[in-house]
Amino acid sequence: MSRRQFYVTVLITSCIFIFSQCFRKAPEKVNTDVRGEQFAGAATCISCHKQIYDAYVATGHYNTSAPASEKSIKGPFTGDNIFSYSNGTRVVMEARDSGLFQAAYTDSTLQEVHRFDITMGSGRKAQSFLYWQADRYFQLPLSYFVPAHSWANSPGFPPSYPKFDRMIPSTCFGCHSSAVGIKEVHMEGRRLSESFEKNQLVYGIDCERCHGPAADHVAFHREHPQEKTAMHMTRVKMLKNQQRLDMCALCHSGLGTPQKPAFDYKPGDALSDYFFPDFTRPTRAADLDVHGKQYQLFTASRCFVKSDEMNCSSCHNPHNNERDQLATFSRRCMACHQPAGPAFCKLKSLSASVLEKNCIDCHMPVLPSGSITLLTDGQTRATPDSMRTHLITVYPEEVKKILARFK
Numbered sequence: 489m490s491r492r493q494f495y496v497t498v499l500i501t502s503c504i505f506i507f508s509q510c511f512r513k514a515p516e517k518v519n520t521d522v523r524g525e526q527f528a529g530a531a532t533c534i535s536c537h538k539q540i541y542d543a544y545v546a547t548g549h550y551n552t553s554a555p556a557s558e559k560s561i562k563g564p565f566t567g568d569n570i571f572s573y574s575n576g577t578r579v580v581m582e583a584r585d586s587g588l589f590q591a592a593y594t595d596s597t598l599q600e601v602h603r604f605d606i607t608m609g610s611g612r613k614a615q616s617f618l619y620w621q622a623d624r625y626f627q628l629p630l631s632y633f634v635p636a637h638s639w640a641n642s643p644g645f646p647p648s649y650p651k652f653d654r655m656i657p658s659t660c661f662g663c664h665s666s667a668v669g670i671k672e673v674h675m676e677g678r679r680l681s682e683s684f685e686k687n688q689l690v691y692g693i694d695c696e697r698c699h700g701p702a703a704d705h706v707a708f709h710r711e712h713p714q715e716k717t718a719m720h721m722t723r724v725k726m727l728k729n730q731q732r733l734d735m736c737a738l739c740h741s742g743l744g745t746p747q748k749p750a751f752d753y754k755p756g757d758a759l760s761d762y763f764f765p766d767f768t769r770p771t772r773a774a775d776l777d778v779h780g781k782q783y784q785l786f787t788a789s790r791c792f793v794k795s796d797e798m799n800c801s802s803c804h805n806p807h808n809n810e811r812d813q814l815a816t817f818s819r820r821c822m823a824c825h826q827p828a829g830p831a832f833c834k835l836k837s838l839s840a841s842v843l844e845k846n847c848i849d850c851h852m853p854v855l856p857s858g859s860i861t862l863l864t865d866g867q868t869r870a871t872p873d874s875m876r877t878h879l880i881t882v883y884p885e886e887v888k889k890i891l892a893r894f895k
């Protein structure tokens with residue numbers, strides 16, 4: 489046998505071997521996660537992290553995207569289910585036997601109708617809805633604005649007619665889901681256009697979005713139930729403070745120009761690996777929008793600047809829904825601002841026992857967003873969505889309002 493024949497034979501034999509291994513392994517494959525076999529899927533975490541899992545399913549993160557249904561959609565399909573545009577077109581939310589729809593009528597002629605396929609937003613403040621057509625996702629013209637209990641024109645949409653053709657890019661899923669299957673990316677004119685694989689969507693922000701792929705971790709601990717130290721898993725508490733901040737900043741610092749998909753994130757990665765640097769942002773923190781900019785606002789606060797190791801976990805437990813528990817959050821402030829110490833609140837007109845119940849409304853007030861505003865039916869001006877600012881400081885105007893309530 490010549491040398492050449494020898495190599496060819498070796499090559500063929502190894503190909504056959506590898507090929508046969510693939511087929512041998514195939515039936516054993518239990519993992520059906522669309523992200524690939526390095527991912528285990530959140531459901532597999534239950535068996536060993538039940539307490540965390542059970543709490544986590546009540547969070548905004550877990551519920552931030554879902555298949556559209558009467559359960560996931562907070563808005564009504566009877567009663568207040570009509571929105572009128574200035575050109576006379578009315579969009580009606582209709583529950584039909586075949587599903588839930590937004591249907592546009594002029595007089596009584598149906599112009600356009602699309603199905604609610606996906607709900608975006610857990611319904612804390614607002615929800616937007618997507619429909620699926622020809623391998624693309626589009627946003628429906630009407631969103632639901634929770635504080636106003638009203639359907640509203642989607643943020644940034646024209647008030648004159650119902651716009652049905654806003655294409656949704658993968659970046660939207662990058663912050664509101666755990667995976668989306670991209671079929672093709674191409675240029676349409678100067679615009680990037682993406683088409684998607686149907687049903688390849690992992691809803692909600694799951695454990696592995698923050699903790700990274702965990703299949704090896706699961707496999708190891710299943711085989712070694714006696715092992716009590718986490719293996720094949722990054723220990724968040726051992727990361728540098730900036731790495732811990734970047735874990736949240738990935739989605740809570742606004743959308744920059746992406747360098748690579750947010751879905752690739754693993755704990756320890758730097759935010760700057762995902763977005764090109766942004767030189768356009770306002771230099772004054774007070775000029776930043778309260779929506780989606782928690783990272784910039786918090787890191788501009790004196791609490792952060794003057795502390796060594798402060799990050800989002802100083803106040804937030806990422807596995808629990810602690811919404812509106814202002815006394816709990818205030819206790820976390822007092823870990824550093826102890827009532828008996830020199831760093832406590834300087835306001836003299838209220839007693840410490842009153843201050844202790846709620847540091848938040850005075851120092852992190854709910855402020856209107858400039859970028860997210862929603863036009864509700866019958867109004868001529870859009871109402872801003874309001875959010876807690878993360879610029880922790882003294883707000884004299886807000887304090888006046890609060891003190892007035894005490895009098």
Ligand code: HEC
Nearest residue numbers: 528532533536695699702706709710715716717718723724
């Ligand atoms: C077969 C059991 C088992 C399964 C399944 C499992 N884990 Fe774990 N995990 C452990 C053990 C044991 C530890 C170490 C003790 C602890 O921290 O609870 C651990 C610890 C962790 C830690 C903490 C690491 C640290 O020390 O900071 C994270 C994060 C984690 N697991 C994530 C996951 C995720 C995400 C899943 C699901 C995809 C998962 N685990 C599934 C057994 C398991």
Ligand code: HEC
Nearest residue numbers: 530533537540541544549693694695698699724725801806
């Ligand atoms: C939004 C991001 C995020 C999500 C989603 C998330 N975690 Fe965590 N997890 C963290 C952070 C941050 C820490 C470190 C918390 C700290 O410093 O106290 C952590 C810590 C942990 C730990 C170790 C410390 C502890 O609290 O016991 C385990 C175990 C864990 N996570 C498992 C899970 C599992 C299981 C899920 C899904 C059910 C999950 N995590 C979802 C961010 C997240």
Ligand code: HEC
Nearest residue numbers: 548549552609610612663664735736738739800804806811
């Ligand atoms: C993959 C993107 C993503 C990451 C990573 C992420 N978040 Fe979020 N976060 C969101 C989205 C989207 C929402 C809005 C959820 C909704 O629909 O209510 C949200 C909401 C929240 C809320 C409000 C929840 C409520 O119920 O009031 C808090 C607090 C929060 N995130 C903290 C964190 C912290 C802390 C981290 C890092 C440990 C983090 N997030 C990481 C995307 C993310």
Ligand code: HEC
Nearest residue numbers: 608609611612613614615616659660663739742743779780
């Ligand atoms: C860079 C990450 C990011 C991108 C991209 C993004 N969002 Fe969000 N979105 C967030 C975060 C974080 C919140 C919650 C915190 C806030 O509003 O400051 C949020 C809130 C929302 C809410 C309100 C949910 C609630 O009740 O708080 C809706 C609805 C929403 N986004 C829809 C969308 C849609 C639709 C797209 C795509 C066209 C999109 N978002 C793109 C990060 C993002």
Ligand code: HEC
Nearest residue numbers: 790791794795798802820821823824847848851880881882
């Ligand atoms: C990890 C410790 C820590 C935590 C937790 C913390 N702070 Fe601070 N905070 C500080 C430090 C340090 C300073 C700077 C004090 C100085 O200037 O000497 C500060 C400053 C402040 C200031 C003055 C800001 C200014 O612009 O003058 C206010 C107000 C404040 N904190 C309120 C809060 C509130 C409210 C909370 C909870 C939501 C909180 N802090 C949580 C450490 C902390």
Ligand code: HEC
Nearest residue numbers: 736740782783786799800802803811812813817848875876
């Ligand atoms: C000093 C304490 C503190 C720190 C640090 C902190 N937060 Fe918050 N955060 C709060 C409080 C208090 C609320 C209000 C909770 C409520 O009203 O239910 C809040 C609310 C939020 C909300 C919901 C805002 C809204 O109105 O919808 C998001 C999102 C959020 N935090 C993200 C983050 C992220 C991301 C970080 C880190 C970059 C962070 N937070 C750091 C105290 C903190």
Ligand code: HEC
Nearest residue numbers: 818821825831832833834835843844846847850882887890
């Ligand atoms: C009713 C509104 C209100 C509440 C509640 C409140 N504060 Fe204050 N806080 C103020 C005002 C106003 C000032 C400025 C007082 C001054 O300088 O005379 C202040 C000052 C401070 C300062 C010093 C800021 C500086 O300039 O150095 C800190 C720190 C602080 N507060 C923390 C807290 C903490 C922690 C809590 C909860 C335990 C809290 N505050 C509750 C209104 C409030």
